[in-house]
Amino acid sequence: MFSTEKACREYLFRLRWPAGFICPYCGKTECWTIGEIKLRCAACRRLTSITAGTIFQDTHTPLPVWFRAIWWVTTQKNGASAMNLQRVLGLKSYETAWTWLHKFRRAMVRPGRELLSGRVEVDECYIGAPEEELRGRGNVDKALVVVAVEENGAGIGRIRFRQIPDASAATLNLFLCDSVQPGSVVRTDGWRGYQKVESLGYKHEVIVLKNKKEEASELLPRVHLVISLLRRWLMGTHQGAVSHKHLDYYLDEFTFRFNRRKSLNRGKLFYRLIQQGVAIEPVTLDMILHPDNELARRMAPAKENGTTSLPKQTNIA
Numbered sequence: 001m002f003s004t005e006k007a008c009r010e011y012l013f014r015l016r017w018p019a020g021f022i023c024p025y026c027g028k029t030e031c032w033t034i035g036e037i038k039l040r041c042a043a044c045r046r047l048t049s050i051t052a053g054t055i056f057q058d059t060h061t062p063l064p065v066w067f068r069a070i071w072w073v074t075t076q077k078n079g080a081s082a083m084n085l086q087r088v089l090g091l092k093s094y095e096t097a098w099t100w101l102h103k104f105r106r107a108m109v110r111p112g113r114e115l116l117s118g119r120v121e122v123d124e125c126y127i128g129a130p131e132e133e134l135r136g137r138g139n140v141d142k143a144l145v146v147v148a149v150e151e152n153g154a155g156i157g158r159i160r161f162r163q164i165p166d167a168s169a170a171t172l173n174l175f176l177c178d179s180v181q182p183g184s185v186v187r188t189d190g191w192r193g194y195q196k197v198e199s200l201g202y203k204h205e206v207i208v209l210k211n212k213k214e215e216a217s218e219l220l221p222r223v224h225l226v227i228s229l230l231r232r233w234l235m236g237t238h239q240g241a242v243s244h245k246h247l248d249y250y251l252d253e254f255t256f257r258f259n260r261r262k263s264l265n266r267g268k269l270f271y272r273l274i275q276q277g278v279a280i281e282p283v284t285l286d287m288i289l290h291p292d293n294e295l296a297r298r299m300a301p302a303k304e305n306g307t308t309s310l311p312k313q314t315n316i317a
């Protein structure tokens with residue numbers, strides 16, 4: 001379907017302007033095609049391109065290669081490492097494959113996605129640490145991550161992650177507000193960071209641990225299953241080679257795959273990723289290499305929904 005530049009271009013056009021061209025400058029709908037990807041507005045005469053303002057902006061690589069990369073990444077059950085993608089596409093540079101995967105991860109979070117609801121298990125864990133690590137030990141080599149997992153009967157619904165600087169009430173409350181619908185039932189252990197959960201508009205179920213931490217895996221089984229799957233994925237597909245600086249985006253990728261794991265049609269993931277790739281702002285190399293600046297920017301829109309939100313810290317070291 002996407003063996004030619006023209007076919008890819010037409011696909012992107014339809015995803016960007018499902019109801020026909022709309023000029024990004026004046027909002028009028030008539031245009032002329034100029035060359036390969038340029039369009040000239042018939043009203044204001046300004047130029048725009050099909051790829052401008054998308055993750056494909058300013059690319060020198062033919063679109064069919066991009067599409068093949070996205071197809072490969074979305075159809076592999078566990079995703080792909082940069083080395084793997086480089087080999088499959090026959091790319092000359094590892095850096096290109098690495099950068100593309102990071103661009104795709106940026107497109108994996110849908111702006112304004114719905115919050116989790118119903119009954120939600122929440123707990124934190126250290127990534128890069130054995131399960132029995134305890135909170136607050138201040139292990140700087142490990143990344144602290146909070147996890148929310150929706151119950152779906154005996155099974156698991158959708159999930160959310162965030163790398164956090166500490167397990168304080170302020171940090172955990174912020175994550176809950178950004179991730180879980182008020183009125184939901186939030187199940188946690190007895191950690192003091194969760195003491196104020198009811199004041200945020202949730203019903204709070206506290207699981208009391210009698211003695212050791214390892215019991216948590218039985219009392220919050222879904223959260224602990226998801227954590228072990230995440231660890232396996234980071235160690236397997238990515239061989240554990242994920243820096244704290246970029247961890248949030250790997251968490252995004254895991255979430256994207258996990259929340260769509262039951263989709264029988266793998267082509268749907270491909271479609272979703274390209275659709276979101278034309279909907280988000282272009283991702284520059286600078287944004288990928290310095291995610292701290294970008295995370296501050298990305299957290300900002302949450303304020304419009306009436307929830308308070310601060311830039312999250314990405315490096316606990």
Ligand SMILES: [Zn+2]
Binds near residue numbers: 024027028044045046
């Ligand atoms: Zn115009």
